[in-house]
Amino acid sequence: MPEPRRLVYRHPLPIRIMHWINVLALTLMFFSGLQIFNAHPSLYWGNRSDEGAEILQLGARQDATGALKGVTRIGQHEFTTTGVLGVSRGRDGSPQVRGFPSWLTVPGPQWLAMGRRWHFFFAWVFVLNGLCYVSYAIATRHLQRDLWPTGADWRGIGRSIVDHLRFKHPHGEAALRYNILQRLAYLTVIFVFGAGIVLMGLAMSPRMDAVLAPMVEAVGGRQSARTIHFIIAWGFVVFVLIHLFEVLISGVFNQLRGIITGYYAIDSSPADTSAPRQDTSSESVPAQERPHD
Secondary structure, three states: OOOOEEEEEOOOHHHHHHHHHHHHHHHHHHHHHHHHHHOOOEEOOOOOOOOOOOOEEEEEEEOOOOOEEEEEEEOOEEEEOOOOOEEEEOOOOOEEEEOOOHHHOOOOOOOHHHHHHHHHHHHHHHHHHHHHHHHHHHHOOHHHHHHOOOHHHHHOHHHHHHHHHOOOOOOHHHHHOOOHHHHHHHHHHHHHHHHHHHHHHHHOOHHHHHHHHHHHHHHOOHHHHHHHHHHHHHHHHHHHHHHHHHHHHHOHHHHHHHHHHOEEEEEOOOOOOOOOEEOOOOOOOOHHHOOOO
16 A cells, blocks of 8 residues: 655745746756857867867868768867767758757857847846845755755765665655755755856956956966856756756656645655645755755
8 A cells, every 4th residue: 555645845936936947047048058159169278269279179071972071079089970060950951060950059040149149148047046046045044954964964975875876765754855965966056057157158258357357367268268168058957967867767746746836745654644734844945956755
């Protein structure tokens, strides 16, 4: 007989709103960023972008038959990536030279000026939403109470690694607490990825040279800042993919109900199967940072 469950009010309205704003902003920033990258699909280190000094280049060349072949070069190593990177099919079905395929770029297949407008607009949405989240987390003590690792968390890091490798998820009240890997992951996303991608984005702007000159020099130059910005963007992609995988294997309906309505089901004893109740110990924890059922 399945164990009875009860609903806990897990995600308050401000957190749910900020979560979905973040989803929208990050998605459109990423795809518009790829459109901007396509205008010059190469990465460098330092202040200069000299030909032959690329550390990553998405390009094309003709093969022996005259057909276009997509080539991705990382350092001195080349890979054929026709159909995905370097050369992909346009909307008319013909092969076209472009870094990333058109279906990955917004607002259009090749519209640099509008892509920059979209990117900068949603970047400010991301920044303001992030500041609201951090302020809310500090004011409700969610940051200090639920995200900052304790001594017990560090002592349990080995068990957390084993549980994650075995896809073993906590149940009952334990599902309302973070383990050490979750805490470290979310702190990294918020304060390293979030802050880093914004600062590197600003460092790429010539108008910010006077303000951020020491930081630009510290990372090696404007081209270095662009490369770091690109790497962090893909770091966000990896985090999101892992997050979605965890949602899939831990109960999609329960997770979606939590982030849409605020209510989340946990295992309960037979004596505790009453109506939904408020969980005051975890109500300020955002959906993307709560442990999975």
